[in-house]
Structures are given as C-alpha cells and as structure tokens.
Amino acid sequence: MASLPRHVAIIGAGLSGLCLALALHQCGIPATIYEARAADFVQGGAIALSPNALQVLHKLGIYERVRKKSYKYQVLTFKDDQHETTDVYYFGHKKFHGYNALRVSRQVVIEEVKLKLSEYNIEVKHDIRFSHVISEFGDSVTFAFTDGTTSSASMLIGADGIHSTVRKYMYPTVTPRYLGQLGIACIIPLSSIRLPKKDYPLPAIISAKPGTLLVLPQQIDGSEVLIQVSLAYPEQSREGWHALNARTDEMVRLFQKDMHAWPDVVQSALENVNEDTLFTWPYYAVPRLEQWASNGKRVVLIGDAAHGIPPSSGQGANQAIEDTYVLASLLGKLCEKLDLAEALEFWQAFRQERMDRIVKFSDMMQNRRLSPAERAKLPESAVWRGTAGDTEQMSWLYAPDLERVVNKMVENRGV
Numbered sequence: 001m002a003s004l005p006r007h008v009a010i011i012g013a014g015l016s017g018l019c020l021a022l023a024l025h026q027c028g029i030p031a032t033i034y035e036a037r038a039a040d041f042v043q044g045g046a047i048a049l050s051p052n053a054l055q056v057l058h059k060l061g062i063y064e065r066v067r068k069k070s071y072k073y074q075v076l077t078f079k080d081d082q083h084e085t086t087d088v089y090y091f092g093h094k095k096f097h098g099y100n101a102l103r104v105s106r107q108v109v110i111e112e113v114k115l116k117l118s119e120y121n122i123e124v125k126h127d128i129r130f131s132h133v134i135s136e137f138g139d140s141v142t143f144a145f146t147d148g149t150t151s152s153a154s155m156l157i158g159a160d161g162i163h164s165t166v167r168k169y170m171y172p173t174v175t176p177r178y179l180g181q182l183g184i185a186c187i188i189p190l191s192s193i194r195l196p197k198k199d200y201p202l203p204a205i206i207s208a209k210p211g212t213l214l215v216l217p218q219q220i221d222g223s224e225v226l227i228q229v230s231l232a233y234p235e236q237s238r239e240g241w242h243a244l245n246a247r248t249d250e251m252v253r254l255f256q257k258d259m260h261a262w263p264d265v266v267q268s269a270l271e272n273v274n275e276d277t278l279f280t281w282p283y284y285a286v287p288r289l290e291q292w293a294s295n296g297k298r299v300v301l302i303g304d305a306a307h308g309i310p311p312s313s314g315q316g317a318n319q320a321i322e323d324t325y326v327l328a329s330l331l332g333k334l335c336e337k338l339d340l341a342e343a344l345e346f347w348q349a350f351r352q353e354r355m356d357r358i359v360k361f362s363d364m365m366q367n368r369r370l371s372p373a374e375r376a377k378l379p380e381s382a383v384w385r386g387t388a389g390d391t392e393q394m395s396w397l398y399a400p401d402l403e404r405v406v407n408k409m410v411e412n413r414g415v
Contacts, residue, residue: 004334005029005154009143011130011166014043015106016303016320017159018113021122022060023324027332031122032153034145036129043106045279046218046226051097051398053318056325057109058099059403065112070102071217073203078368078386081208081263083196087368087386090394091314097398103203103218106317130160133169136296155331156299159320162284164305170294176284178235179310181366183281184255185228186274187218193225194268205369206266210258212369213266227269229255230369233282241282248275283310285359292351293344300344302327307355312369313362315397322402323351329406337410346409358397 008024010017013035021031049057049066057063074094078087092101117124134142134150142152158166162176190202193215202225203216214228231254236244244250255278256270286308293300303320330343338346364384367375375383387393 005331007031007153008155008157008331009034009141009151009153010157010159012158012160012305013037013110013124013126014159014161014303014320015047015109015113015317016324017157018110018117018124019056019060019321020157020159020302020324020328021124022062022113022116022120023056023328024331025117025120025122026060027328029328029331033122033124034128034130035124035126037126039124039126041126043110045106046103046216047106047109047317048091048216048314049102049104049109050314050318051092051099051101052400053321054092054099054102056321056402059325060113060116062109062112062116063099065115066104066109067102069108069112069220070104071220071222072100072102073217074100075201077201077204079200079204079206080372081206083200083263083265086207089384089386092398096392097395103216105218130165133166133294133299136294136298139298141296141298154298158299158301158305159303160305162286162304162308164301166299167301167305169299170291170301171289174287174289176286176308179283179285180232180235181230181283181310182233182254183228183230183283183311184251185214185226185279185281186255187224187226187277188269188272188274190217190223190225192268192272194264196263196265200265206263207369207372208263208266209261209371209373211371213262213269215269225269227273228281230283231257236282241280245278245280248278251278251280281311285309288356292348297340297344300327307351309355309359309362310366312366313358315358315362319355319358322354322400325402326351326406329403330409333406333410337413342413346413350405350409354400361397 008031010031010033013033017033021033024031074092076089076091080086094100129146131144131146134144140152141156144150158164160166206213216226218224255273259270292306302323327347330347367378367382368384
C-alpha cells in the first residue's frame with residue numbers, strides 16, 4: 001500500500017483550501033497553503049452553512065466558534081404576493097439533522113479556521129500566485145509561481161475556485177459556463193422593511209409577477225438582511241462584469257425594475273437599496289469533469305474548481321467543505337488498505353454521485369424561484385416542492401455519515 005503524502009501544497013486560501021489543510025493535519029499529513037491575495041484581504045459576503053458542512057466543521061474543532069457568531073435558523077419560507085406561505089424548505093434542523101442552519105460572514109469562518117491553523121503552525125503563504133504545473137514524476141509534482149520561483153510536493157491541490165488556474169493543467173480548454181442569470185444584492189437594515197405581520201418568518205423568498213426577491217437575515221440578531229433579485233442578463237467579459245459593478249446607477253435601475261409590480265413588503269426593501277453595499281453575482285457553473293485528479297494522481301481539484309454550481313441550492317461552500325473532509329480522510333488511510341489511485345477513485349465516485357444529485361436539485365430550486373408565470377410553463381417534476389411537515393425530506397443532503405462512508409470504502413477494498 002502507498003504511504004501518506006509527505007507534504008501537500010494547496011493553491012487557494014478560501015474555505016476549501018483552509019479546511020483541507022486542517023483536515024489533513026488531523027490525519028497526520030502536513031500542508032502548505034499558497035494564496036495570491038494579501039493576508040489582509042477581506043472575503044466579503046455571508047454564506048449559509050447547512051448541517052452536512054457543520055458536521056465537518058465540528059470535527060475540525062471550529063463549529064462552536066462559528067456558531068457563536070452566526071444567525072441561526074431552520075426554515076426558508078416561500079411567500080406569494082398576498083403574504084401567504086406557499087412552501088417551506090428546511091435548511092437545517094437540530095433534532096433531525098443534528099444542527100440548525102447558520103448564516104454567517106464568510107470572513108468570520110475564514111478567520112476562525114486560520115486561527116485553528118495557526119495553533120498547529122500550518123503555514124499560509126500570501127502574495128504568491130500559482131502559474132503552472134511543471135511536471136509530475138514518481139511520487140511528486142513540481143510547479144511554478146508567476147514570480148519565477150518553483151516548488152515541489154507529494155500532491156498539489158487546486159482549491160482556487162470556479163475560475164481555477166490549476167484546472168487548466170488538466171483541462172486547458174474548459175471554462176465555466178454562464179447560465180444567463182445575474183444576481184443583484186445589497187444589505188439593508190431589517191427595520192427598513194415593512195413586514196406585513198409579526199409572524200412573517202425570515203429568511204424568505206417572496207414571489208410576484210416580476211420574479212422573486214430573497215430576504216436573508218445577517219448578524220447574530222438578524223438586524224440586517226441581504227436582499228437579492230435574479231434576472232436574465234447577457235454574459236460579459238471579466239472586465240465587463242467589473243464595469244457593471246462600478247456603475248451603481250445601472251445596478252440600482254436593474255434592482256428596482258418593475259418595482260411597483262411587487263407587493264409592498266418588497267417595495268419597501270427596494271426603496272432602501274444601499275448603494276454602498278450593492279454587488280452583482282453572475283451565475284456560472286463548471287461543466288461535469290471526467291476526472292478530478294490528473295493522470296499522474298498528483299494534482300487534484302476540489303470545491304468549485306472541480307464542480308462549481310450556481311447559488312440556488314445554497315450548497316457551494318457546503319459541498320466544498322464536504323470535499324475536504326472525505327479527501328483528507330481517505331488520504332489518511334493510505335498506509336492501511338488503500339493506494340493513492342484507489343483513494344482518489346473512491347473519493348470522486350462518492351462525491352460525484354452527490355454532486356449529480358445536488359445539480360439536479362439546484363436546477364429544480366432555481367425553477368422554484370422563477371416568477372409564477374415562468375414556473376407555470378414548466379412540468380411539475382422540474383420544480384422543487386416541499387412536503388408539508390416533512391422535516392426529513394432533505395436528510396439525503398444534510399445528514400451524510402461521512403466517517404462511515406470513508407470506513408466502508410476502505411473495508412470494501414481492503415486486502
């Protein structure tokens with residue numbers, strides 16, 4: 001059987017890269033993280049963490065740190081323009097899935113993971129940009145940075161996001177596919193929204209003739225909310241997207257389009273658009289990749305680099321975190337019953353099956369967020385529907401026993 005990797009190089013200090021380094025440490029595998037951005041760069045925005053990722057953060061020893069700084073909830077409520085509840089989606093449930101859902105600043109989670117890494121003297125090198133893989137030979141991979149320096153490791157992990165540079169080594173012609181939708185969002189005080197009644201639960205997706213508006217609480221007490229609309233928009237170059245983000249007047253115009261066709265609760269939100277917090281989010285997805293590991297098995301893709309999906313399922317960060325735990329756990333078993341090729345094969349097989357199901361779910365959820373007129377054009381099977389009172393409907397997603405999965409893989413292939 002193969003021995004544990006002597007050293008793993010991770011490209012990208014986002015959530016997937018940081019969590020992978022921590023998970024590898026728990027398995028006795030040293031790692032170094034390389035990040036192009038400066039150490040003081042702030043990764044903005046909030047993320048929703050569901051029980052499947054929270055169980056991993058618990059195993060990594062940072063769940064309680066994150067939970068104390070998060071907004072906690074269970075249900076995402078669908079509302080129509082008459083304020084009636086048309087559906088509920090359990091994003092977490094402590095009794096059935098082990099954890100309530102959390103909504104928390106991405107930067108908060110990153111800082112907590114970094115603090116944990118510093119306790120173990122795991123190095124994060126900033127201001128160094130990955131360039132390309134030079135070679136894979138034997139049990140090592142050699143790679144270069146844009147400043148001309150080179151390095152080697154037992155494995156190179158691309159945790160560098162949906163526009164991954166590491167991915168180009170394996171798939172030089174593959175680029176993320178634009179899905180034709182643009183999200184526009186900003187953060188406003190909850191107090192500025194005219195909620196129609198006291199028991200109007202948040203977070204909520206409000207549906208009306210123009211489309212849907214998301215209202216997602218932030219901060220521990222939910223005192224501020226992110227509001228977001230999605231609309232069809234032509235694809236732009238990277239420079240074009242940056243230019244749109246710089247045009248506050250155009251973003252506000254798009255945000256407030258057909259404003260008077262919305263119910264009053266949405267109008268009140270749109271009246272209070274905060275130009276200082278406006279941002280856009282074009283929806284991209286990575287085409288299904290045949291392999292997440294190179295032929296030499298020394299270069300591996302994880303998270304959005306391997307399977308970037310649109311935000312409609314709320315599973316982007318959660319699935320990246322799942323990736324890290326399963327991969328690290330399997331690599332930690334190499335001395336027992338697995339060789340590297342087997343470990344990577346099992347890892348992708350399990351993760352790909354999950355991702356295929358999540359992509360289908362994501363498409364159905366995106367259709368659920370269309371305007372009523374657009375939804376009516378689709379067959380019922382293409383639109384996600386909650387089952388009233390069924391708190392376990394999403395257990396397939398939220399309650400995987402990842403440790404059992406890894407152990408079962410090893411036992412079934414052991415010699």
